[in-house]
Amino acid sequence: MKILPQDFYFEDTTSVAxxxxxxxxxxxxxxxxxxxxxxxxEAYLGITDPACHTFEGRRTPRTTxxxxxxxxxxxxxxxxxxxCLNVVTRTENHPEAVLIRAVEPLPLAAKFEKSQLVSNGxxxxxxxxxxxxxxxxxxxxxxxxxxxxxxxxFKVSKSQIVSRPRIGVDYAGEAAAWPLRFYLADDKFVxxx
DNA sequence: AGTGAGATGGCCT
DNA sequence: GGCCATCTCACTA
Numbered sequence: 001m002k003i004l005p006q007d008f009y010f011e012d013t014t015s016v017a018x019x020x021x022x023x024x025x026x027x028x029x030x031x032x033x034x035x036x037x038x039x040x041x042e043a044y045l046g047i048t049d050p051a052c053h054t055f056e057g058r059r060t061p062r063t064t065x066x067x068x069x070x071x072x073x074x075x076x077x078x079x080x081x082x083x084c085l086n087v088v089t090r091t092e093n094h095p096e097a098v099l100i101r102a103v104e105p106l107p108l109a110a111k112f113e114k115s116q117l118v119s120n121g122x123x124x125x126x127x128x129x130x131x132x133x134x135x136x137x138x139x140x141x142x143x144x145x146x147x148x149x150x151x152x153x154f155k156v157s158k159s160q161i162v163s164r165p166r167i168g169v170d171y172a173g174e175a176a177a178w179p180l181r182f183y184l185a186d187d188k189f190v191x192x193x
Numbered sequence: 194a195g196t197g198a199g200a201t202g203g204c205c206t
Numbered sequence: 207g208g209c210c211a212t213c214t215c216a217c218t219a
Contacts, residue, residue: 042211051211062204080202082212099211123212168211 003150006141009070013089013096016070017043018182020087020149022156025103028146029130036103036119036129037154040183040190042166044086046096051172054095065137066095073147075126075136082123083132087140087149100125101167101181104189121191160185167191 004023009016020038027034044052046066053063053076065074066088074086074097086097101122105115118128126132131147138145163179170176183190 044211053211058205060205076211077203078210079200079212080210081200084211086211101211121212127213166211171210 001150001152003143003148004071004141006069006071006139008141009087009089010091011089013043013045013098014180016087016089017041017098017180018161020098020100021161021182021184022154024106024150024152024154025100026148026150027129027131029132029135034129035106037106038100038102038149039104039187040100040102040120040181042099042101042182043180044097044099045180046090046094049096049172049178050175051166051169051178052096057095059095063095066097067093068137071139071141073135073138073140073145075131075133077133078123083126084122085126085131085135085147102183102187102189102191104187116188120189156184 020041023038025036025038046052046054047057054066062076065072068088069092070089072088074088075083077083086099089096102120103125119125135146138147140148162183162185164181165177166181
């Protein structure tokens, strides 16, 4: 179990997104620590990406944490009722991020089907683990943070990684078709299309 | 299985 | 005032 160092997140966002598949997300938002395998992510490429909140350098109260250095969390609320968890990538003032769309709870619950329903989508994931606005801008390379990511040795080969267009970004013109959604092939916890 | 609408409220123009 | 990086339920067939 090795916590990912901050410079893990400084690389280009697409590479970081793929590298996060199979890593372990540790969540301690309630006093109990939970662990979950990351199985689905999306890359958001900053100022040149029409689907990204920081497209054309937009800097608003909501997106402030995206301008922090890589490895910070970016949690925002959407549709008035859901939160989405991202990890900021690249260095300071390069506002790019990876959205964590789905995880697989560890250890795998005996009631497999039940755990499957609870984390297979960005909104459900945050609801289940009580991730909210308080967990924005956390340094995710620190073990003391409520959210951090580790490498527990789980291996993912390139051939297991599927690339598809991102979900829910139809407003973004041709960028809606960019294959920046990545997930583990045949994984039961990936969100539905 | 596929489509459509409602919930619900902060954020941005 | 309108728009969402969502989810769920109702409806059609």
